Amino acid sequence: MLKDPYVFEFLGLPEDKPILEKDLEKALIVQIENFLLELGRGFMFVGSQQKITLGNKHYYVDLVFYNKILKAYVLIDLKMTNLMPEHFGQMNMYVNYYAAEVSDEGDNPPIGILLCTSKDEIVAEYALGGLSTNIFVSTYVKYIPDKEQLIKQVEYVLNKNKQCDEDTN
DSSP: OOOSSEEOGGGOOOTTSOOOHHHHHHHHHHTHHHHHHHHOTTEEEEEEEEEEEETTEEEEEEEEEEETTTTEEEEEEEOSSBOOHHHHHHHHHHHHHIIIIIOOTTOOOOEEEEEESBOOHHHHHHHHTTOOSEEEEEEEESSOOOHHHHHHHHHHHHHHHHHHHHHHO
16 A cells, blocks of 8 residues: 655655755645655645644644545654654654544544655564554655666565565475
């Protein structure tokens, strides 16, 4: 249901320059229709920088959507860095808040998506272990990789799948 990676080429961001999280968010909002198409079917935009107040402290969810097919809020937190374990705690808080305070009767539990520049599968596995919330990690790229990079990625996946098949036999 969730893509990995999301391709942000449609934003026209400079490929070789770092960007700020707020600039990525602004570019996505400007291109929200294209971003909704990239996300997939059934997504509706709720808002950006949605404020959550807990214990007199404010937190902000970068992007909030509602998926009418899943009947669930989808919370997206943009990260301009590699995946870090603390990102899961923050997203878990957001998802739990939406489940308790925002979702209506009949809604399914909210879904959290951490969009970061790269992820370590082992970090994700251990950070998500024991969490009962729907949190996923995906990467994004500003541009579709060139032909050589795509070939390397396909070969990597094929070799990984082949190794898994050999391990199970």
